[in-house]
Amino acid sequence: MKGVLISLTIVALAVMTAVPVLAQEDAKISKGKTVFAAQKCTMCHAIEGKGNKNTPLDGVGAKLSADEIKKWIVSPKDMKADTKMKAYPSLTAEDLDALVTYLSSLKK
Numbered sequence: 001m002k003g004v005l006i007s008l009t010i011v012a013l014a015v016m017t018a019v020p021v022l023a024q025e026d027a028k029i030s031k032g033k034t035v036f037a038a039q040k041c042t043m044c045h046a047i048e049g050k051g052n053k054n055t056p057l058d059g060v061g062a063k064l065s066a067d068e069i070k071k072w073i074v075s076p077k078d079m080k081a082d083t084k085m086k087a088y089p090s091l092t093a094e095d096l097d098a099l100v101t102y103l104s105s106l107k108k
Contacts, residue, residue: 035098
């Protein structure tokens with residue numbers, strides 16, 4: 001019985017710790033969506049069928065690491081020399097982090 005109580009306590013603590021982290025992640029993803037819209041990314045990219053369908057970003061989070069996504073945003077020519085993608089080096093660190101988190105969340 002004592003072992004069961006200890007196990008339940010550990011599970012409860014794990015859940016209580018995970019909930020604020022998930023809430024922060026959700027807030028960052030939401031901010032990233034706002035940054036995506038504010039930067040007019042749909043002029044060149046589509047997500048869930050909304051935007052320029054020639055360059056969809058659906059599933060980008062399953063294909064690229066967060067560091068690779070960040071590099072595409074800040075210095076796309078370093079990722080592919082002949083890309084037509086515009087660089088966004090002047091995003092604030094907070095906005096860039098949120099945008100990367102949002103794009104990384106696109107797994108399907």
